[in-house]
Amino acid sequence: MKRRDFVQYAGMGAGALMMPSLLMGSEIPVEALLDPGMDVVLKKRMADVALNTAKSLGASYADARIGRYLNQFVFTREDKVQNVVNTESFGIGIRVIANGTWGFASTNDVSEKGITKATNQAVAIAKANSKIQKVPVTLAPVASHGEVSWKTPITKDFKEVPVSEKVDLLLSANAAALDNGANYVNSGLFMVNEQKYFASTEGSYIDQDVHRIWPTFGVTAIDRASGKFKSRQALSAPMGMGYEYMDGLASEKLKGPAGLNLYRRSYDMVEDATLAAKQAKEMLSAKSVEAGKYDLVLEPNHLGLTIHESVGHPLELDRVLGYEANYAGTSFATLDKWESKDFKYGSDIVNLVADKVQPGSLGAVGYDDEGVKTKEWDLVRNGVLTNYQAIRDQVHMIGQNESHGCCYAQSWNDVQFQRMPNVSLEAGKEKYSIDDMIKDVEKGIYIAGRGSYSIDQQRYNFQFGGTVFYEIKDGEIVGMLDDVAYQSNTQEFWNSCTKICDESDYRMFGSFFDGKGQPPQVSAVSHGSATTRFNNINVINTGRTI
Amino acid sequence: MAIYTKEEARKIMEKALSFSTADACEINISGSESGNIRYARNTVSTAGHRSNQTLVVQSNFGKKSGTATIDEFDDASLKKVVARAEELAKLSPENPEFMEPLGPQTYDESVTFSEATANITPEFRAEVASSSIEPAVANDTTAAGFFNDSSGFSAMLNSNGLFAYNKTTNSDFTVTMRSNDGTGSGWVTRDYNDISKFDAAEASKVAIDKAVLSRAAKAIEPGKYTVILEPAASVGLLGNMAGAFNARTADEGRSFMSKEGGGTKLGEKIVDERVNVWSDPQNTEVPTATWNGAGQPLKQMKWIENGVVKNLAYSRFWAKEKGVDAVPFPSNFIMQGGDASLEDLIKGTKKGILVTRLWYIRTVDPQTLLYTGLTRDGTFYIENGKIKHPVKNFRFNESPIIMLNNLEALGKQVRIDGNLIPYMKIRDFTFTSLSDAV
Numbered sequence: 001m002k003r004r005d006f007v008q009y010a011g012m013g014a015g016a017l018m019m020p021s022l023l024m025g026s027e028i029p030v031e032a033l034l035d036p037g038m039d040v041v042l043k044k045r046m047a048d049v050a051l052n053t054a055k056s057l058g059a060s061y062a063d064a065r066i067g068r069y070l071n072q073f074v075f076t077r078e079d080k081v082q083n084v085v086n087t088e089s090f091g092i093g094i095r096v097i098a099n100g101t102w103g104f105a106s107t108n109d110v111s112e113k114g115i116t117k118a119t120n121q122a123v124a125i126a127k128a129n130s131k132i133q134k135v136p137v138t139l140a141p142v143a144s145h146g147e148v149s150w151k152t153p154i155t156k157d158f159k160e161v162p163v164s165e166k167v168d169l170l171l172s173a174n175a176a177a178l179d180n181g182a183n184y185v186n187s188g189l190f191m192v193n194e195q196k197y198f199a200s201t202e203g204s205y206i207d208q209d210v211h212r213i214w215p216t217f218g219v220t221a222i223d224r225a226s227g228k229f230k231s232r233q234a235l236s237a238p239m240g241m242g243y244e245y246m247d248g249l250a251s252e253k254l255k256g257p258a259g260l261n262l263y264r265r266s267y268d269m270v271e272d273a274t275l276a277a278k279q280a281k282e283m284l285s286a287k288s289v290e291a292g293k294y295d296l297v298l299e300p301n302h303l304g305l306t307i308h309e310s311v312g313h314p315l316e317l318d319r320v321l322g323y324e325a326n327y328a329g330t331s332f333a334t335l336d337k338w339e340s341k342d343f344k345y346g347s348d349i350v351n352l353v354a355d356k357v358q359p360g361s362l363g364a365v366g367y368d369d370e371g372v373k374t375k376e377w378d379l380v381r382n383g384v385l386t387n388y389q390a391i392r393d394q395v396h397m398i399g400q401n402e403s404h405g406c407c408y409a410q411s412w413n414d415v416q417f418q419r420m421p422n423v424s425l426e427a428g429k430e431k432y433s434i435d436d437m438i439k440d441v442e443k444g445i446y447i448a449g450r451g452s453y454s455i456d457q458q459r460y461n462f463q464f465g466g467t468v469f470y471e472i473k474d475g476e477i478v479g480m481l482d483d484v485a486y487q488s489n490t491q492e493f494w495n496s497c498t499k500i501c502d503e504s505d506y507r508m509f510g511s512f513f514d515g516k517g518q519p520p521q522v523s524a525v526s527h528g529s530a531t532t533r534f535n536n537i538n539v540i541n542t543g544r545t546i
Numbered sequence: 547m548a549i550y551t552k553e554e555a556r557k558i559m560e561k562a563l564s565f566s567t568a569d570a571c572e573i574n575i576s577g578s579e580s581g582n583i584r585y586a587r588n589t590v591s592t593a594g595h596r597s598n599q600t601l602v603v604q605s606n607f608g609k610k611s612g613t614a615t616i617d618e619f620d621d622a623s624l625k626k627v628v629a630r631a632e633e634l635a636k637l638s639p640e641n642p643e644f645m646e647p648l649g650p651q652t653y654d655e656s657v658t659f660s661e662a663t664a665n666i667t668p669e670f671r672a673e674v675a676s677s678s679i680e681p682a683v684a685n686d687t688t689a690a691g692f693f694n695d696s697s698g699f700s701a702m703l704n705s706n707g708l709f710a711y712n713k714t715t716n717s718d719f720t721v722t723m724r725s726n727d728g729t730g731s732g733w734v735t736r737d738y739n740d741i742s743k744f745d746a747a748e749a750s751k752v753a754i755d756k757a758v759l760s761r762a763a764k765a766i767e768p769g770k771y772t773v774i775l776e777p778a779a780s781v782g783l784l785g786n787m788a789g790a791f792n793a794r795t796a797d798e799g800r801s802f803m804s805k806e807g808g809g810t811k812l813g814e815k816i817v818d819e820r821v822n823v824w825s826d827p828q829n830t831e832v833p834t835a836t837w838n839g840a841g842q843p844l845k846q847m848k849w850i851e852n853g854v855v856k857n858l859a860y861s862r863f864w865a866k867e868k869g870v871d872a873v874p875f876p877s878n879f880i881m882q883g884g885d886a887s888l889e890d891l892i893k894g895t896k897k898g899i900l901v902t903r904l905w906y907i908r909t910v911d912p913q914t915l916l917y918t919g920l921t922r923d924g925t926f927y928i929e930n931g932k933i934k935h936p937v938k939n940f941r942f943n944e945s946p947i948i949m950l951n952n953l954e955a956l957g958k959q960v961r962i963d964g965n966l967i968p969y970m971k972i973r974d975f976t977f978t979s980l981s982d983a984v
Contacts, residue, residue, distance in 0.1 A: 028614070028630075030634075030637070080641070080643070081639045081641070082643075083641075084638065084639075102592065104592065104594065105594075105595070108617070121595070125593055125594075128593075128668065128672075132589060132672070132675075132676075133589060133590065134588075135589075183798075183799070184798060184800065220800050222800060224799055224807060224808050225806070226806060227804055227805060227807065229800040229801075229804070229912075229913060231800075231912075322586055322688065322690060322724070323587065323591060323690070324586075324690075325586060325690035325724060326586065326690035326691050326692055326720055326721060326733075327692070329983070330724075332982070332983070413596070415592060415594070452909055452910045453908060454907070454908045454919055454941075455906060456906065456920045456922070456939060456941075456981040456983035457905060457906075457922055457983050458982070458983035458984065459983075460981055460982040460983050461920065461941055461980070461981035461982070461983065463910075463918050463941060463943075463979075485910060485918070485943075487941065487978065487979050489982070518582075518584050518692040518694075519582060519594075519694065540978060542910045542911055542916060542943065543914075544911065544914040544916050544945060545914075546802075546914050546945065546947055546948065
């Protein structure tokens with residue numbers, strides 16, 4: 001399925017844009033999701049076939065990833081189920097270093113014969129490309145972990161929840177939206193289980209079981225007379241959790257400004273759809289913003305995308321070094337700025353942390369896709385740029401000898417490379433609530449949820465919209481706004497950060513289909529923050545008359 | 547993987563269909579082989595080869611459908627996949643929008659396959675990379691590029707007697723050249739069904755020249771400017787506009803094509819009368835298959851004629867609801883151009899900006915088709931018919947509808963991403979801020 005077809009089909013807009021056809025895998029009956037898959041003893045034997053073959057062919061390093069990727073997607077609109085898709089993809093990817101050069105090959109023939117053939121291809125590619133390789137690959141050392149395993153700590157496996165229960169939940173949310181004035185509603189549930197086995201010539205055999213979930217919807221209200229239409233997207237976040245995320249626990253809910261319902265680690269889809277319909281209708285007559293400078297109070301499910309684009313991507317070391325120059329681009333955060341040890345990325349209260357371990361996050365795994373144990377590390381401390389995101393073959397280029405553990409491939413069929421870990425803004429140390437962010441703002445806008453986003457190829461200039469906008473006047477929310485987008489420069493923006501809520505408001509935003517590389521691969525990543533204020537930001541009016 | 551002939555594909559699908567016990571059954575079979583090479587920092591970074599073959603069965607009982615897929619085509623596998631699809635169909639909820647599979651259709655011959663492309667070797671791909679890297683080094687620039695080629699076939703057969711077959715080849719090339727002082731960047735893209743039309747050295751030179759020319763860009767104030775958009779700059783906005791030609795969302799009132807008070811803009815003039823847009827699967831420059839995934843024949847179709855909306859796309863379900871003929875979505879996009887070369891357009895411009903490409907384009911307002919994004923890899927100030935100097939990149943906020951109403955002149959057409967798009971001169975294009983990005 002082409003990307004555009006998928007988006008038209010799912011009717012959910014930008015959130016689904018990076019859905020690759022590959023991830024669709026092969027369709028299987030729902031019960032087949034519960035098959036245990038290949039036994040770990042056999043996986044080890046098959047992985048050893050790859051490692052031993054590679055060594056016998058002269059490879060100095062090899063790793064093998066046996067992956068079984070299970071997906072279930074449910075799509076509905078109004079009172080109809082559009083589709084229920086169950087897919088499975090199974091195979092092995094083999095990566096080697098021969099003559100100091102990488103080679104990679106993959107196959108879905110996970111037999112001795114298939115693996116031997118693919119390993120030969122990987123070594124042959126490495127040797128062929130070594131003729132034009134200028135600098136041999138250098139790997140940072142990694143611990144030998146022996147035989148270990150890791151699982152996303154879930155309490156409800158989506159594969160054990162009947163499809164009818166999922167369909168009922170989506171149709172209930174749709175009905176709630178229609179009952180509250182929506183003209184149209186599309187909803188969907190994306191559920192992913194990566195069962196991946198990693199083995200390398202460094203002596204690690206790692207079995208991992210990773211779960212992710214993303215419930216989402218788009219509610220549309222129409223005013224036929226004026227021809228105007230407005231959509232309000234879900235305020236859910238994709239999470240590294242099981243189906244328990246759909247429980248809608250009261251203990252995980254927060255009341256936001258203007259009656260907003262905000263969610264931590266449990267989502268109430270029916271409640272959100274109810275409010276979405278009311279807000280979509282309200283948007284039809286909301287006041288059009290007056291362009292100018294505003295103090296922005298940004299809710300975590302909005303700020304996460306700004307963090308993703310303006311901090312996550314520019315601090316990927318492969319971008320900084322030029323490996324992504326032809327596609328996503330390079331970075332303003334060049335090595336000389338980092339080497340100076342005083343590059344002010346943000347104001348003194350800005351602390352940005354990378355991690356692959358936060359419970360419930362999309363990035364959380366025990367080990368990355370090259371067998372490095374995951375951890376947390378600083379990117380920006382007290383406003384100063386302190387580090388990047390790097391993996392085994394690049395971290396030596398910044399004088400470090402330990403990978404950060406953020407190597408990832410979207411499937412067994414793709415080669416692993418550096419991908420963004422969770423990148424989060426630490427909550428403020430002083431005790432501040434959301435009201436504290438708003439009460440001393442004279443002229444401002446409160447923005448919740450993700451919207452339109454665009455940033456240049458070196459990550460200087462960006463423009464962001466949002467899901468809902470509220471005008472702040474003299475410390476009070478006074479009403480809904482429309483046609484809002486803010487434009488800024490990454491460094492100026494983060495240096496205008498003046499106040500951050502405390503830990504009690506910390507929540508996660510997530511991106512389920514973040515794209516990078518050629519051919520492109522997706523990955524899933526979370527960004528935590530608490531509600532944060534940025535002073536004096538340029539807001540434009542996006543309304544047009546045609 | 548073999549590229550199956552029409553007869554081989556038909557034989558496998560007929561075998562699968564013979565196992566069907568459903569009310570209706572549709573079989574699709576496809577296979578492809580692709581190879582790629584990626585380079586950066588003037589050296590090769592990764593290279594890969596992929597092959598895929600898949601057979602998809604969709605079985606229906608009444609309005610219930612189930613789909614199953616398999617990549618092995620022996621009798622036992624075919625029997626298994628049909629049984630799985632039927633089992634899934636029985637368990638599925640009814641789809642109220644289900645449409646019976648089409649009966650036999652007549653298709654035009656397609657011109658999408660090139661033997662030369664199907665025969666590309668790893669050595670050819672390495673040569674493509676070298677043709678970029680060597681001149682990059684010689685010109686004090688750094689190359690980062692990607693070349694991908696593929697060949698494949700697809701075919702379908704259903705229980706109502708429809709049979710369709712197509713084989714196709716494709717190749718795509720992009721390279722970014724950055725000047726080694728970090729102040730200039732150039733880019734080029736090429737795509738062809740027939741690789742013999744591709745010249746990697748010629749394309750790489752375009753990117754190198756832009757990188758060298760764009761060094762040390764000057765900042766000028768954002769605002770409304772006359773622009774000359776290269777086809778790579780306008781294709782993204784035009785492609786997004788094409789997405790609005792969906793009758794259903796227009797009828798539902800949630801599209802740019804919806805009209806105040808109800809109805810659609812079909813038959814209304816929405817852009818300058820010199821704008822003509824059509825699709826044509828048999829255009830030899832941008833050929834596509836002559837049928838789509840639903841088995842519908844694809845023919846030449848007008849979308850905008852003299853600025854007027856001529857057709858909207860109707861899915862089979864929506865056409866039935868509305869009592870009209872189905873109109874398949876286009877498989878390519880051809881916009882009428884003129885005789886002027888890029889040089890002619892520049893020569894005729896008193897003050898303006900030449901834009902190589904637009905990047906990171908995202909919807910701002912679906913109501914007005916307003917998009918934002920940035921210029922990238924070569925943006926130049928034109929004065930009195932000449933390129934005067936490079937300028938810093940801009941962010942734009944613009945609608946393709948407003949853009950095509952502000953049309954000044956059309957130039958020659960160029961193939962871009964499988965479409966034919968002319969150079970365009972546009973007045974009052976809206977740049978809203980400056981970017982420091984190179």
